[in-house]
Amino acid sequence: MKILVSDKVSDEGVEILRQAHEVDVKHNLTPDELIATIPQYDALVVRSETKATRAVIEAAANLKVIGRAGVGVDNIDIQAATEKGIMVINAPDGNTVAATEHTMAMMLALARNVPQAYRSMKEGKWERGKFMGVEMRGKTLGVIGLGRIGTGVAKRALAFEMKVLAYDPYISEEKAEDLGIELAELDQIYAQADFMTLHLPLTPETKHLLNDGVFAKMKKGVRIVQCARGGVIDEAALVRAIEAGIVAGAAVDVFEKEPVLPENPLLKLDNVIVTPHLGASTKEAQLGVAVDVAAGVLAALNEEPVTTAVNMPPVPLRVMQLIKPYFQLVEKMGTLAVYLAEGRIQSIEVEYKGEISEVDSKMLTIATLKGVLNPILQEAVNYINAPTVAKSRGIKVREMKSQETEHFANLISVRIRTDKGDHRVAGTLFGEEARIVMIDGYRVDVTPRGLLLIVPHNDHPGIIGAVGSLLGEKKINIMSMQVVRTEEAGKSIMFLEVESDICNDSLLKIKALNGIFGAKLVNFDAK
Numbered sequence: 001m002k003i004l005v006s007d008k009v010s011d012e013g014v015e016i017l018r019q020a021h022e023v024d025v026k027h028n029l030t031p032d033e034l035i036a037t038i039p040q041y042d043a044l045v046v047r048s049e050t051k052a053t054r055a056v057i058e059a060a061a062n063l064k065v066i067g068r069a070g071v072g073v074d075n076i077d078i079q080a081a082t083e084k085g086i087m088v089i090n091a092p093d094g095n096t097v098a099a100t101e102h103t104m105a106m107m108l109a110l111a112r113n114v115p116q117a118y119r120s121m122k123e124g125k126w127e128r129g130k131f132m133g134v135e136m137r138g139k140t141l142g143v144i145g146l147g148r149i150g151t152g153v154a155k156r157a158l159a160f161e162m163k164v165l166a167y168d169p170y171i172s173e174e175k176a177e178d179l180g181i182e183l184a185e186l187d188q189i190y191a192q193a194d195f196m197t198l199h200l201p202l203t204p205e206t207k208h209l210l211n212d213g214v215f216a217k218m219k220k221g222v223r224i225v226q227c228a229r230g231g232v233i234d235e236a237a238l239v240r241a242i243e244a245g246i247v248a249g250a251a252v253d254v255f256e257k258e259p260v261l262p263e264n265p266l267l268k269l270d271n272v273i274v275t276p277h278l279g280a281s282t283k284e285a286q287l288g289v290a291v292d293v294a295a296g297v298l299a300a301l302n303e304e305p306v307t308t309a310v311n312m313p314p315v316p317l318r319v320m321q322l323i324k325p326y327f328q329l330v331e332k333m334g335t336l337a338v339y340l341a342e343g344r345i346q347s348i349e350v351e352y353k354g355e356i357s358e359v360d361s362k363m364l365t366i367a368t369l370k371g372v373l374n375p376i377l378q379e380a381v382n383y384i385n386a387p388t389v390a391k392s393r394g395i396k397v398r399e400m401k402s403q404e405t406e407h408f409a410n411l412i413s414v415r416i417r418t419d420k421g422d423h424r425v426a427g428t429l430f431g432e433e434a435r436i437v438m439i440d441g442y443r444v445d446v447t448p449r450g451l452l453l454i455v456p457h458n459d460h461p462g463i464i465g466a467v468g469s470l471l472g473e474k475k476i477n478i479m480s481m482q483v484v485r486t487e488e489a490g491k492s493i494m495f496l497e498v499e500s501d502i503c504n505d506s507l508l509k510i511k512a513l514n515g516i517f518g519a520k521l522v523n524f525d526a527k
């Protein structure tokens, strides 16, 4: 078979591939050249430079697998690959240490003005008085995102005798306690942190997490390290916060637009130090991700299970036929439940009632976990890694079964328990059609597809109309609407299936309406 390696991947990985297949290494292909050449290949190996767009994937007549030598798969159109039955795999562990150590290097360099002093000396100067730094010992470090890299940074910061506060809504208190650090809310971190470091994915929820409003809440003199993904910080707001004296300095490895243009204002500020997305650039990391991705690509071409598959479920055919109709339903129920959940997830319970309780439902429980975890994690959670990911986050998973049901032949319910309460979603199949029939104890009939707006409100005349008018003004079509009375006197909840996305601004306007006390938009089709 033929493999194309289109980015700089370590020779050792390329050699592993060459021992089994014919390999071409071609860097810097233009999009058109890639589209023209891709039909002859069975596998494509990339880092972040090659953009495996829908157009590339649609042209890939023989492609069976795309291997990403690294973590982020945002340069690959996963949806298009999945639709075409192309397995996408990544190498999520190989560069964790490299990115962790780069974060520490950036934090130290920021604290002690190392790049600025270096430049001054290279210019022939001896400016001992100009580069007064600060110590890290005794300072408070805010870690936002406590996954693989955030955890590594937290451990190293403890060795520097820093006080570590971490925010990650999807990590248990137990995990933080085991690490010897404190979980905190974002506002607490903003108010207390002397240093802040980001290690979370870029998602619609995290885009511009650090913005003007948030910078205004920060402790004066905070230093910020950004080695996660460009876009989590609003760069223009960062520049304003530095100019206003709120942020004393920033160390930035990843940018909203890469490669960075020379006119980027961050490059003009002396107290901003920068590296060109070097987090994963160590020999060890590049060797690790290349060897890992090569092993994955070979396994995929041999049709063997791949533990780092991003998009393909390894379900045995016989089991698949029995449970296939329920896969999408349970995944979407997991997604809805996690959108409803507010605190730290402690456990996920999946209960099977009726005939469905008689089949091996393990894969359905895994599909539920996938639905819960995918909207909140950077790494792609699939049928292979979902249980391990849940375990590593201290989330307990329980399956319960009973042959008895009251109203439906089969009923599956997903309960998420968090430190701020429980949420339960139940669903069934009407013929072949998946339906959510219960949300937090309220009887509904929701097709788990597209966008669902959930609005708890006071049961007063005019409120439903006000929401409808606001959506109408924004040209957002309501496809169906259900209103249920809650057990709390005078309170109801609206469930609206809407045709197009609702921007944050409009959601805020809905929340601000008189008599409304919340608005959540669930995207069943996210990721």
Ligand SMILES: NC(=O)c1ccc[n+]([C@@H]2O[C@H](COP(=O)([O-])OP(=O)(O)OC[C@H]3O[C@@H](n4cnc5c(N)ncnc54)[C@H](O)[C@@H]3O)[C@@H](O)[C@H]2O)c1
Binding pocket: 071, 072, 092, 095, 096, 099, 144, 145, 146, 147, 148, 149, 150, 167, 168, 169, 170, 171, 199, 200, 201, 202, 205, 206, 227, 228, 229, 253, 254, 277, 278, 279, 280, 281, 376, 377, 378, 379
């Ligand atoms: N600079 C580089 O070269 C480089 C190298 C590797 C990874 N990265 C990036 O670093 C980041 C972290 O990677 P990782 O391997 O640790 O990923 P990970 O999936 O292990 O960790 C991400 C963490 O973010 C948390 N999270 C999700 N949404 C959140 C939110 N709204 N608020 C707070 N936390 C949230 C998740 O619970 C998870 O624990 C990713 O953005 C990745 O792309 C950059």
Ligand SMILES: O=C(O)[C@H](O)COP(=O)(O)O
Binding pocket: 047, 048, 049, 069, 070, 071, 072, 073, 095, 277, 279, 280, 281
């Ligand atoms: O997602 C990743 O693995 C890192 O951002 C590194 O990307 P790179 O392989 O392009 O250096």
